Amino acid sequence: SHYFKCNHDVVDKYEKAPGIINEDIVDFKNKKYDLIVSISTIEHIGYDEKPRDLDKIDKALGNIKKLLNENGRFIATFPVNYNKNLDEKLAKKQLPFSKLCFMKRISKENEWVETTYDEVKDVKFGSPFGYANAIVIGYIDN
Numbered sequence: 489s490h491y492f493k494c495n496h497d498v499v500d501k502y503e504k505a506p507g508i509i510n511e512d513i514v515d516f517k518n519k520k521y522d523l524i525v526s527i528s529t530i531e532h533i534g535y536d537e538k539p540r541d542l543d544k545i546d547k548a549l550g551n552i553k554k555l556l557n558e559n560g561r562f563i564a565t566f567p568v569n570y571n572k573n574l575d576e577k578l579a580k581k582q583l584p585f586s587k588l589c590f591m592k593r594i595s596k597e598n599e600w601v602e603t604t605y606d607e608v609k610d611v612k613f614g615s616p617f618g619y620a621n622a623i624v625i626g627y628i629d630n
Contacts, residue, residue, distance in 0.1 A: 497521075500529075514547045520557045526564040528620070531571040542573045549584050553628055562628040567620035569613040578624065579609065585626035593621045 499509045499516050509516070513533065534544025552562050568590075569575055577583050590608045591600045596617055608622035615621065 514544060514551055516551065516555070519555075520560070521555055522557050522560050524552055524555060524560070524562045526552075526562070526566075528565055528567065528623075530564050531566040531574055535571045535573060545574060545577070549628070553584065553630065556628070556630040558630060560630045564626045564628075565623050566626070567613055568608050568611055568622035568624060570620070575609075578605075583626065584628055586629045587627040589625040591623045591625065593617055 494507075497509060497518075498507065499511055499513055501510060501512045504510065509518075530545065530548065533548045534541040537544070556562060564585075566574065568578075574583075578588075588605070590603050590605055592603045592608050592611060593600050598617075600623075608624075611622035613620060
């Protein structure tokens, strides 16, 4: 909604703007969806909150799965090596994603290539380029 008018629900606990549902995703239960998309947001759940709650990501992902219709899909992107707790769960295969893809930033012009987990697991956040230098694209299919 920052860029253009949208006709879909936006749930964000903190962002204040017309049409935004200001509710914590852990508690959100309004309806079911065929598609839920999260772009660089789940890494903040429980991690950038006070007090920090490292188990909150599990609760959030569990609730998101419940919000999906039969045959619904959740697609999430999140950076590698921003949230150490999330990175540890990723490494230990403790996240409920049915499919994972990995992208690595290769230039200051913001060019990306698809790669493997082994190629991104040690990529630094914020270096050599600002912000994410590797991202995960995770899918949960109902």
